[in-house]
Amino acid sequence: MSEHVVNVSEIFRPLSRTLHESLDLVTPLIPTQGPIKEFIHHNTLHSFQHLPFGTAIAQNHWLQGAQVNYMLTQVEEKKWLESLDAACGSSGVLRRGLRYHRAESSGYNVDNDLLPILIKLTSSYYDQGLAVWSHPSDEVEELSFWEVTRRLATSSVIPLVPFNRNHATKLLELDAERAVEGALKFLCSDDLRTRYLAEFLTVLPGWAGFVHEVEVNPSQLLEGRKSRLLDWLAVGLVAELGFLEKHAAKWINLSGKGSVDLARHLTIPASEVFEMAGSRLEKALLTNEWQVYNQILEQTARASQRSLSGTKSHSLATDESWQVITCIDDRNFSLRAFLEDEWPEVETFGAAGFFGVDTLIQEGATAKPVKHCPAPVTPGHLLRVDRKSAKKARLGVWEHESANVLRSWLAPQLLGPLSAFKLLLGAVAPEWIERTRLHKDDVNVRIDPFFSGQVDDGLRHGYTVEEAVVRIYSLLRTMGITKKFADFIAIVGHGSSSANNPYFAAYDCGACSGRPGSLNALAFCVMANDSRVRDALRKKGLVIPEKTTFVPFLYDTSTDTIILVGDPEMHQSHKSSIDRFTERFARALARNAQFRCRQFKLASTNFSQVNALRHVARRAVAWFEPRPEYNHATNIACIVGRRALTKGLRTEQAIFLQSYDPEVDQEGSLLTGVLGAVIPVCGGINLEYLFSRIDPEIYGAGSKLPHNVSGLNGVMTGFEGDLRTGLPRQMTEIHNPMRLLIVVEQDPTVILNCLERLPHLRSWVDQRWVWLVSQDPDSGVQLVYKSGVFVAKEYADVI
């Protein structure tokens, strides 16, 4: 991991370095966000994670001028910012450095000319099929960005401004690396190169980050590109040189003029300055955070005492019993509470929403397989989906204008009157023209999860019985479903319906890399219902009764509806039981909808259940609704433990619930797996919300309303803007920016052992990006993790 971390003082230290050394130093500065069609929540300041939480925030304030809104009271915040600014001398140095100085002194701001053309060239090269005429080059999939641009500029009769300038033309003859070197020779002196590159990348952090991200993970693109940050820099820097040559020729070489002075004048604050500011920030945060944490911790402590002294939970009803396994997702927190309240006999569990089925899923024979498991997991399996009804695209609205002159002339005339009707419906009765996810897909679908013998590129098509057994065994054991099996076990994956929403992937299941978890649930159920698997499980000591059936469902979190997944024939034999279940589940869903309506200012707090359901259903289909749901907003904690701990937990926040039975896992092997997923996935979600909330412009994506979809890769603000990273304001506006509290019901020594086995996750807990609390399964004593040991809560606030 060490090569991906930011080293601030090195970047600003004047020193001649090779280009690659400089690049390695500056690359971690840019955000990492791939194409928006799959949204993987991650720590926005991922490359600062080796530093303590507060220090990283302080450093980013100095570097980028990032704010810390809503973390502290306004007075505290002002005080903190002022003292930090005073100690550092300035803020946002990357935006007010060498290039800014040049623009100020020469009166020519190269960004005004550079950004439009650089954005156009970049988005054309990476376009995934939005443009009608994507790119003139036939070999765009084989050639690098620099190569393509170079060919375009040299073979075009019409000049490509500014590559027709003298210096730029000469550099066009070189390869990317030497072009960057060549351009930098003109742009700044050797010892300032690193800093210049850092500033250049910060001009378009979104695009630069995208280029880098698809360089690291090229499979994210639908159409392959030879992406390299170096190539992008070559195009950008040569263009910059060209424009400077045209408009501010005497400012080309910065090294002579004042830039050295400037570099000397910039005092790089000692790392202690950030550390002190960081610890001051964290101290101020502590009070707020622990006030909320304590409310939760007190209840779980009490709950564990209750379960120790009290009787065991309800015995299963005799005639027809259900166990429900939902995703760990915080949106299931309230739902599970309502379900248990409506139906006390039911037992609910939480697990990561891919249900152990770590797979790629391929729709149809030639489609690109997509990942259906958490981001840190590398799937080794591939499942094919067989849909009864293929998805049909709506036609009409998107007849392409520029594709064909005659058609473009005719389309508005033919479709105009129809559009009037659609506009009217879209404005007054959106549910008539848009459909929710439940109707769209996943209902009539078949999956054969068993190994077909085919292996492509190291991907095995399906699971063997043994592989299936391992997954089912560990999932059930982790949750503590080992002895008591109900007649039916519902596996509830979740997804979210929304209309007119480029961020759709961010609303789906985070444990499935931003896709609905229905197919994973289906695959799990098919495997778990298979007699061979049951036999093998029995041999391992996990006896699932004959009559127990696993049933897959999809829970639509935005409309609060649930639907059976898979071929109807498959469920034919239990149809009436499933119907009864869905009916009872629907009652819990209605109450959940009613409860969720309190988040929305436009909904009434006194909605009846029917009205509440209607309200949330409309949100999911309306074109004019930028908030189909509030998603993970207000998430605050993740509780890993038995349900007894959290049953009846009352809080205003949302909580991730992972079922875990400490009794069957004395040595912590299951816990290692759980923490390995929970910390990066839930922690990532939490921190993404936190950062997008505290500075919506720098960390987040700003307001959703002026967003403009670019090349299927992401959204820009306006016509020629930077690609936006992070989450839009409409998703995070009710979020309280607090770090995630992870409560683990297990002996502290076991947890420490687990952490030992997860060295790559140490910085999360050691540098306080999440809080980790252990709760003893027997005594209920709670200890807080603090730099390598667990201490009593009272000592935790000493950072």
Add this chain to the structure above:
Amino acid sequence: MSFDQNFLPTVLHLIWIIPLFASVCLALSHGLQESFVSRVTALLSGISALVSVVGVFAWMNQASGGLAFRALVLPHWIPGHLEILMRMDSLGALFSGLTSFFQLIIVRFSRVYLHREEGYNRFFSLIFLLTTGMQFISLADNLEVFFLGWESIGLASFFLVAFYRRQERSATNALKIFSVYRIGDLGLVLTMVILNMLPGLNPGTPLSEIRGSLLAGRTMDPLLFCLFLGLIAAACAKSAQFPFTFWLPKAMEGPTPSSAIFYGALSVHAGALLILRLQPLWSVYPIVSLVIGVVGFMTIIFGIGSGRVQTSIKGQLAYASAVQVGFIFIEIACGWTAFATFHIASHALYRSLQLIVSPSIITHLMTLKANDRDAGGAKQHSMERWLPRRIRHSLYVLAIQENYLEHVIDRLILFPLRAYKSQLNSLGFVMNVSLIVTALGSYILGPTDIAVYSLIGFALSLSFQAAVERDSPNKVINRVILTIMALATACYAVANGDERTELVSIVTAIFPFWLWLKWALRDEGLFNLRQFCGLFGLKPVSGWFLFIAMGAIIGLPPLPGFFFEDLLMSTLMGFGANAALMAGAALALAGIAGFRVCGLVTMGEPTPALLARYGKLDRLSDSSFARTRFFRSI
């Protein structure tokens, strides 16, 4: 069914009065609760739509042709020739009906879409300002009323592009668009003035009574040339036709519904409406038809080229809009009026729907791609692949740089100014002095012609200097007012007695605005033109006053500057078309320079100097509100 005599005019006036009322109320509603504002806008747009329906039906019932209604008489103390002539005819009914329809839809849409957004009230105020303007131009029966609407649309457009006014790119684009609009405005003023000078026409003549027979036998003289030049320039600037196409994609900076109603539906067709209204005049001359057709054709060629390479959905739709209006221009030029009208309506509906659902494009294309792949379809190739590589690359380079249109316009107008800025400053002084001396000398010695021309030359030189000033807002304001004074003097020299008194009163009315501007921007340390200063973030009310004062000077109706513009043009047109054209250019440049000052001072992030003076920014008002007590219902 029959109506009372006064019923119909009243209803028809309500069509524009309601949106105007809504716009003004919302502009003044600072600090009102969102939920209240939302209800009020819904109510007003509903009533407005109802009135529109009633109006159109009543009109259809009563008059088969046009129906004039001019009940509104302006008080006589208002100078100038402004008369509110309105008329409902089939074209007007269509535009007016469309406007009401879109107002209803967009308001319904945005009430939820803009929920919790900063500037909620401002957004609706501007949308209503747009619809007021659209109703004006739909129902206008003289160009003065048309111009009122035209300017309202321009202003609403400027402020909605810069809706996120702290973002510098939005503000820059808004200023660019305003500059293009300004060219169009001057074109319209020119048309208006010349139209009033044509024999058989006077300010009281309604548009509907203009007949081609007026021009029977008249060959194309400079006056008519200016008329048609102004007309086409105005239409092209407003409808983003060649060579002004480049501004349309840049306008996609505001919230999606505002882009939909402006650049998909209404304002982009305003130019076509202008041309349709004056069709009896220009259709007399085939050459004008040809020019309109060629403009449309060029837009289609360039627009399709640039549209095909756009990688962002709103950019693509912007070019598609321009191309469709190009088709409409060709249809108008061919004389297929009814068809063009139908095309306008269907295009408006179609395009605004596309813009509204533009965020869905990802879902849509992903689904399409999945289907294509299922069918085993390879990657779609564009038709350009058949072209030889060199031509293909050249075409692409041309298209991706938006056909250099912006470069060319920039180079023609601004580059010479920028490049010779320093020379102009020193030269300008010599030039000014010599022009003043000439003016004075010739005025005293007799030849008024030379005096007038040198005064106009002086004004032109001053406006140039205002446009190149890149530092001090005060200097710009001074040069703008000097430009106006020089033009006023020239006008005074050629005016007759009545006009002179009128002129004096108008200029007197302009002065206080200038003084207020001087006072507001007196602090050179706070405001400079090298960067955006961000006054709106700290003192929004002062910001608005700046715009109003500047509008009063540079001629936004119904403020005094507009009457000055009108009077100046009509007086000078009588004196000579060249003089009027030069004066118009000076006014346009001064106007752009003046508005630029306002834009730079008010928009953007507040500068440290301003922050130090006026204190810290208020945080956006959407502080998190806690969930109500959990599990209350259990």
